[in-house]
Amino acid sequence: MMRQAQKNGTAPLYEIRDLVCAYGDEPVLHIDRLDISSDGPTAFVGHNGSGKSTLLKALAFLLKPAAGTIRFLGEPTEEREGELRREVTLLLQEPYLLRRSVFENVAYGLRARGATDRLVERVAEALQMVGLPPDFGKREWFRLSGGESRRVALASRLALRTKVLLLDEPTANVDEENALLMARVIGEAREKWGTVSLIASHDIQWLDGVCGRRILMRRGKIESISA
């Protein structure tokens, strides 16, 4: 039944029920019920400590819930985290670049997935999407500026062509040019591969141009949802 719903495209992207996430013994996130559709980008807004980043980690299957369930495209996700991480990827608020060349950073996820056909082209395409030329791949990780590092980290996620792209504060500490680039890339990934972006951000003005749906969070709970 679930598979049928998925095939028909009627199952929400995520269905969250009674979700509790905790760091140690301290619960930091409690969501009774939330459905996230694959219709378009969704934003999570709220103050620091409202649970946005924790929720993104749970949606990226990087954080095991202390209680409750998350269904992905109608399917249960328990004990399938490794497999599901191939459908979803997260760009951290402060992205970490592997101590390798730009090319190797972008190619890493493709190699991890065994997607080595047309590797060079896919890396070049991802770099081009973030406004970097293909020969930028030769650049060493420690020779990048903050803005370039962020672009490379984004390119390494885009190269994977995942169903879901989770972005944690993508415009924090970036200049206007990079913020605009980020908005353009979200649209381009959607057009090319149907990638749905879920974004945690404080930047309301920037979100106005990117997301229709907003989920307001406060103290680890959903406060309101607006379309």
Added chain:
Amino acid sequence: MSYLSEGFIQGLGLIFTMNEEVWTAVITTLKLSFLSMAVTLALGIPGGFILGYFSFPGRRILRIMVDTLLSIPTVVVGLFVYAFISNRGPLGGYSLLFSIPGMAIGQTILALPIVVALTASAVESVDDRLRLTLLTLGARGKRLALSTLWESRHQILLAAVTAYGRVTAEVGVSMMIGGNIKWHTRTITTAITLETGKGEFSTGIALGVLLLGLSFVLNWSLAALRRRTAS
């Protein structure tokens, strides 16, 4: 103070005239350190990685034991290894006493805790974001573990250099296990000890300069390697 400067000049002379006794000690030191470091790294890097990366029962106590062994005196190691490999010991039949492999066993015991402890610390202290990044890029299992090890490579290189320093600078094990036999098991440090005792400062200084030179070449090579592998 003139004997110091004279000793220094004579020492340089021994180096540049390729004095056989001096260079034999250097070659023995290189052979010995190569052997002991090869075994140390082969055992220590995987051991340190397992200790730093995985959680298992007894891990904490094992870590305390390894940390304790960091400061084990060289003569104590020499004593125990001697007891094991001397004719009356359980490994007496292998003729390891007064041989380079026997000395390498002692030096490996000295260096192994350094590589294990520093590798474990390097793996434990990797940025939290590394694991999240590797996971979200799709790594798992063996790839996840090996990528974490690779990202720690600079600290592991530092562990290797530290262990090498311990191995080349020690006297106790080389003296007790090797016996300081001329042309055979005499290393730079045991030769310095002997020559200084005899009042032969020039030979001691020549060997000291070569030991420092060896350390410099090693560190310089590793710095160059580190620059290359940084990409």
